[in-house]
Amino acid sequence: MIASILMVQQANHALPAGYQLDEYRIEHQFSLGGFSIVYLATDPSGQFVAIKEYLPNSLALRGEGEIKPTISEEHLPAFRYGMKCFFEEGRALAKLSHPNVIRVLNFFRANDTVYMVMEYERGRTLQEMIQKNRAIITENFIRNVFTKLLNGLREVHSHKLLHLDLKPSNIYMRNDYTPVLIDFGAARQTLASDTPMLKPMYTPGFASPEHYKQRELLGPWSDIYSVGASMYACMAGSAPQAADIRCEKDRLIPAMVRWEGQYSDQLLETVDWCLCLNHFYRPQSVFALQKALTEAVEKPEQPKQHWLGQVVDKLKRRSPAK
């Protein structure tokens, strides 16, 4: 979430509960990000939906009790350009139909901005689970969740789209622990170069080095870096060192060193593989990464015996039972 970073900027007000937005009724606000507001709403049949409203708070301000945001003359071109990208992103997403990618149901313009209607999912983000439910995040959990998530990401990549904002707070976990990819950041990414007011802001630790400075190198391997960082965060409880800082002085302790013996070598090696700074050295496709993740786990080495046990064993060997 980028909300905290942008708190210093103006805060936008959400549409009020009960507001009739096109054919939907706003129930309440879910979240207020720097780029958008997400609401719980009901459709005409009374079904819940989630609605995302394009409202970058660096460009548009909705005061208390207002419906249409105020956009200054100076910010209008950037706002419109961002809106176009948000719209195109939604249209591309609406073509995807995959159990591990958020389903976009509708897309419309209103109140001088754009709205994306999504299926409402019940659950919590992986970030919340990492913070509140650590005990559940075992080797099996990581393998299962990320293998399924990668099925969704494969579908995204096969449509020539990149997620580009993959991190535990954008992985929504249904109550049955199946993951859903939400919050596609690509709209923000496409804007980065020529509209500084809409510059993307990344959660440090999850964006690849090329996200920061070599955008022409962005590719499936960039999302794969973020997947590796998310798996690392599952183990560490917090994000790995940010890639831009790593490029200056890499202090990231490889997963293989940090958790040796606690997870299989194979899983740890896979995480380190995804987190290579040089994009050529990472898995180049989701398929390659999935292959590594689903390979049979080697039996973990026998845990080292306590010294007392070793002495007893030695004595037993010296004086075999008669």
Ligand SMILES: Nc1ncnc2c1ncn2[C@@H]1O[C@H](COP(=O)(O)OP(=O)(O)OP(=O)(O)O)[C@@H](O)[C@H]1O
């Ligand atoms: N389809 C959905 N069903 C249920 N809850 C959702 C859905 N989409 C979003 N949410 C809730 O809203 C929160 C924020 O959503 P999202 O990550 O898309 O936006 P954001 O991070 O606030 O936005 P941005 O970074 O674009 O400003 C999620 O963490 C989740 O709790």
Ligand SMILES: [Mg+2]
């Ligand atoms: Mg988000």
